[in-house]
Every structure is written in C-alpha cells, then in structure tokens.
Amino acid sequence: MAFLAVVAPGLTAQEARAASHVSVSVHLSVASGVVLTGDRVVVSGRVSKGAAKAPVRLQRYEAHRWSTVHLGRPARSGTYRFTFSSKVEGSWRLRVLSGTGRGAVGSRSFVLNVLSCTPGTQPRGGTAAWFTRPGLHGLDPIASKLSRLFCAAAPGASIDISMYFVRAVGTQPDVDPILTSLERVVRYRKVKVRIILEGRLYRPGMTFRKGLARLRRIATVVLCDDGCHNDRAPSDPAGSGIMHHKFITVSDMSWARGKDPAVVESSANWSQSQLANNWQSAVLLYDDARLYREFDVQFETLASCAAGCGRWSGRLTQLAISRRTYGLTDVANIWRDSAPAEREAAPGSGRGVLFSPWFGSDPLAVALNGYTCTAAHHSVLVDHMFITSARRSVLDALVGLKQRGCEVRIILNQYGDDPLSEGVREVSDAGLTVSCVPRVHDKAVLVDAVRTSDGAVDNVLWMGSQSLGGKALRYNDEALLRVSTADATGASRLANGELFARFLGDWKALDRRARTC
Numbered sequence: 094m095a096f097l098a099v100v101a102p103g104l105t106a107q108e109a110r111a112a113s114h115v116s117v118s119v120h121l122s123v124a125s126g127v128v129l130t131g132d133r134v135v136v137s138g139r140v141s142k143g144a145a146k147a148p149v150r151l152q153r154y155e156a157h158r159w160s161t162v163h164l165g166r167p168a169r170s171g172t173y174r175f176t177f178s179s180k181v182e183g184s185w186r187l188r189v190l191s192g193t194g195r196g197a198v199g200s201r202s203f204v205l206n207v208l209s210c211t212p213g214t215q216p217r218g219g220t221a222a223w224f225t226r227p228g229l230h231g232l233d234p235i236a237s238k239l240s241r242l243f244c245a246a247a248p249g250a251s252i253d254i255s256m257y258f259v260r261a262v263g264t265q266p267d268v269d270p271i272l273t274s275l276e277r278v279v280r281y282r283k284v285k286v287r288i289i290l291e292g293r294l295y296r297p298g299m300t301f302r303k304g305l306a307r308l309r310r311i312a313t314v315v316l317c318d319d320g321c322h323n324d325r326a327p328s329d330p331a332g333s334g335i336m337h338h339k340f341i342t343v344s345d346m347s348w349a350r351g352k353d354p355a356v357v358e359s360s361a362n363w364s365q366s367q368l369a370n371n372w373q374s375a376v377l378l379y380d381d382a383r384l385y386r387e388f389d390v391q392f393e394t395l396a397s398c399a400a401g402c403g404r405w406s407g408r409l410t411q412l413a414i415s416r417r418t419y420g421l422t423d424v425a426n427i428w429r430d431s432a433p434a435e436r437e438a439a440p441g442s443g444r445g446v447l448f449s450p451w452f453g454s455d456p457l458a459v460a461l462n463g464y465t466c467t468a469a470h471h472s473v474l475v476d477h478m479f480i481t482s483a484r485r486s487v488l489d490a491l492v493g494l495k496q497r498g499c500e501v502r503i504i505l506n507q508y509g510d511d512p513l514s515e516g517v518r519e520v521s522d523a524g525l526t527v528s529c530v531p532r533v534h535d536k537a538v539l540v541d542a543v544r545t546s547d548g549a550v551d552n553v554l555w556m557g558s559q560s561l562g563g564k565a566l567r568y569n570d571e572a573l574l575r576v577s578t579a580d581a582t583g584a585s586r587l588a589n590g591e592l593f594a595r596f597l598g599d600w601k602a603l604d605r606r607a608r609t610c
Contacts, residue, residue, distance in 0.1 A: 129208050133176060138172070149173045183206075185204065186204055210281075218588035257337045262300075324423070334564060334567075337559075358556065360373050372599075387437075393412060402423070447559075457484075473494050473538075473542065477537070528609065
C-alpha cells in the first residue's frame with residue numbers, strides 16, 4: 094500500500110543524548126498512528142555520523158520487554174529505513190535503537206495502531222465468481238469477498254456502488270463486514286465512496302431509512318425514486334420502474350502499479366436475508382479499463398438522472414463524453430440510451446454489458462436465436478428468480494433451441510400462491526423442462542452450443558441484476574453481463590471458460606435440490 098508521511102514523537106529528556114545520534118520519522122496513513130492490516134509502514138530517520146557504523150534496530154515492546162523486530166545498518170550519511178507490512182491487528186509500541194550495550198541510544202517510543210482490513214488478492218486471470226447458498230456456516234462468500242475487495246482499494250481510489258437496497262441497521266452479520274471495510278478505507282486511505290439506492294425503500298417510515306445515517310457517514314448517497322431513468326408516477330397505468338442495479342466499481346486497486354480498476358456485477362442486494370438465505374452470484378472483472386468506463390458512465394448517468402435525466406446533457410459536457418454514444422432520449426417519460434447497444438469490454442475479452450431500460454427487440458432472445466446445437470454442444474441451462482409472459486420472446490427462443498436439438502433445462506424460484514408462480518406454467522406450457530428450488534434470487538443463463546453465424550463453439554453466460562420480467566427489461570435500471578468464450582482470445586478465453594465452469598457447478602448444485610414446482 095502507499096502511505097502518507099507523518100513525523101513521529103520527539104525524544105524524552107532522559108534520551109537527550111540520543112538527539113544528536115538518532116532521530117526517527119514514521120510514514121503512516123494518518124497522524125494518529127493508525128494503519129490497516131496490509132498497509133506498508135516505513136520507519137526512517139538519521140543517526141549521527143559517529144554512530145553511522147553501529148547497527149540500528151526497530152524494537153517492539155511486548156510482555157514487559159523490548160524485542161528487536163527488524164535489524165539494519167544506516168547508510169554512510171546516517172540515514173536508515175525500515176519497511177514492513179502491518180499484518181497483525183492490535184496496538185504496537187515501537188522505538189528505534191542505535192548501537193548496542195550501554196552505549197545504545199534511542200528514540201522515544203511511539204504507538205502504531207493496526208485495524209483489521211484484510212485485503213483480497215488479485216484474481217487469477219483477472220476474473221472471479223462468488224456464490225451464496227442458503228444455510229452456509231460463517232460469513233457469506235460474497236460478503237467476505239466484497240469486504241476484502243474494498244480493503245484492497247488503493248489510497249485515494251473511488252468506489253461507486255449501485256444497489257437496490259442496503260440494510261445498514263439491525264443485526265446484519267454479513268453486511269457489517271462490508272460496511273466496516275468501507276468505513277475504514279474511507280477514513281484511513283481517503284477512499285471516496287458514492288452509493289445509489291432505490292429511493293422508495295428509504296422514504297420516511299420505511300425500515301431501510303434508519304440505516305441512511307450510517308451510509309451517509311461512509312458515502313455520498315443518491316436516492317432514485319422508482320428508478321433513475323423513470324419520470325413516470327408509480328400509479329401510471331403504463332408502468333414505472335425501480336433502480337434495481339447491483340454493481341460496484343473501484344477506480345484503482347492496489348494489486349498493480351498504475352490504474353487497475355475493478356468491476357463487480359451481482360444478483361445480490363446487501364441484507365442478511367439476501368446474503369445468507371438466498372442463492373446468489375457475483376462476478377469480479379479486474380483491470381479492464383474499457384468495461385470499467387462503461388459501468389462508470391452508467392453510474393454517472395444514474396446519479397444525474399436522480400435529479401432528472403434532462404440534466405444528463407450538461408453532465409455529458411462536463412465529463413467530455415460522446416453524446417452520440419451516451420446520449421439519452423425520452424420515450425413516454427422513460428429515458429433510454431439514444432443509441433441502444435451492448436457496451437463492449439476490452440477487445441478480445443469476450444465480454445459486454447446491456448443496460449436497461451431497453452426498447453426494441455429483447456436482446457437476450459435475439460442472442461439465443463443465434464445458436465444451434467450438436468451432439469457435443471447441446472446444453473442450455475437457466476436459473477432465474479422468475480419469468481413472465483412479458484418475456485415471451487425469450488421463451489420462444491428457448492423453445493427454438495430445443496427444436497434445434499438442445500437440452501433446455503430451467504430452474505425457477507419455488508413460489509406459493511403468488512402471481513410470479515404463473516411463470517412456471519408459462520414455461521411448462523411451452524413444452525420446456527422446469528423445476529423449482531426455494532430461495533433462488535440468481536439470474537443466470539448458460540449456453541454450451543454453436544453459433545449459427547460462424548459455426549463457432551461457444552460457452553456463454555448471461556448474468557446480473559436483470560430478471561426475466563417485462564419491467565426489468567423495459568422500465569427498471571438493470572444490467573445484463575455477457576461472458577463468452579467464442580468472442581475471447583488468449584488468457585481471456587481461458588478465464589471466461591473458468592467462469593462458465595464455475596456457474597455450471599453452481600447450477601448443478603441447484604439442480605440437486607430441485608423439485609417439482
């Protein structure tokens with residue numbers, strides 16, 4: 094980790110003789126002497142020329158005695174430097190000692206406080222997939238990984254969080270570590286955080302509202318009522334939307350020199366019930382500047398539209414962003430991209446993202462219609478919270494895949510007497526195989542098939558916040574991430590294949606619990 098400089102305490106009167114022999118300065122993150130686990134700490138100073146040949150020791154006081162933790166020798170000029178990582182949480186009392194025996198002189202002791210914030214490690218191949226499963230013991234995997242991701246943010250980085258809701262009050266053992274990590278990097282690494290939430294959940298009297306105070310101590314909080322792109326009233330018979338995103342961007346990680354951004358797309362909101370009791374998924378994509386830019390622009394769009402999408406035009410000018418590519422058009426009080434298209438990630442990555450509200454042909458249906466199956470590649474697997482008749486074109490595309498020799502299997506959430514249970518009948522009436530599992534909140538489609546356009550074998554995954562409902566496509570603020578092996582090259586192709594395999598394993602785990610709907 095990088096650090097900021099602060100001078101350590103001076104010398105005591107008893108150690109006045111040391112003043113001409115040894116001085117010390119300590120490079121910490123803040124003047125109070127607090128660092129986070131994983132931070133780099135530098136203790137440096139100077140000894141007198143007469144003492145330049147003597148060893149210099151950095152010592153720690155514990156168990157009623159001083160013990161040497163680092164030993165070194167000063168340069169000819171008398172300067173010395175100790176560099177170490179603050180790996181252990183706790184309060185350390187330290188001093189620097191020059192020389193040995195009775196002739197040794199030292200600095201006044203100083204305290205270094207180390208708070209826990211364990212940084213995550215750089216993902217292999219630049220990608221990672223995390224999954225929750227109901228009933229797992231201990232900290233939820235997505236919560237654990239997000240907590241560590243934030244602790245690995247570089248000093249001064251920006252973290253933007255777009256989330257349907259965050260429950261920041263009450264007993265939330267899976268949410269608290271996430272928020273604690275954010276609190277600590279904000280305070281001790283000067284990280285800047287912004288959070289966009291669905292405003293109708295935070296109105297006076299709503300339980301979520303009680304958590305706003307904590308969130309506002311961490312971040313600049315923006316509320317979008319009934320969706321950011323939506324100017325319709327909730328009672329509008331034409332339908333309105335919600336801000337349903339679940340994505341995170343980090344402008345700069347600490348894993349490499351220079352800017353190395355990260356993006357997380359997920360199906361999970363932040364609450365105990367969401368993280369501990371539901372089937373959820375998340376994907377981390379690291380060091381793809383182009384993909385980061387697309388999510389970053391989307392966040393800026395949402396933040397501007399919270400006060401009215403008419404303001405986006407002026408914000409485009411401020412950000413020096415292309416109006417042709419990122420402009421918005423008002424269609425019956427729902428603002429949409431003026432040039433709707435998949436936002437592509439880095440060339441050769443095989444990845445892209447679609448943002449809702451979307452108008453025109455259903456992009457998932459269009460994509461599915463572009464595949465056929467062979468004896469070796471014939472698998473189409475879906476696990477979604479629900480599907481409705483408003484996505485009839487997706488159902489028709491799945492039926493078409495079955496007719497072209499694909500094995501199409503669908504897992505939906507187990508509903509009781511609920512209108513969303515009608516989706517099970519829709520799927521069954523279409524002649525497709527459907528089963529149910531309680532507490533499915535995931536939103537994933539996996540295809541192992543052959544593209545009709547070029548005959549390429551593809552393992553392709555679509556995942557994100559977008560359910561298979563009509564509002565999710567037409568009115569809500571949503572994201573649908575695509576990860577393909579056929580469109581990828583080199584290391585990205587291998588990484589995308591690994592992501593597909595991870596989601597396939599999670600689908601099979603769901604399937605083992607499947608039952609008749």
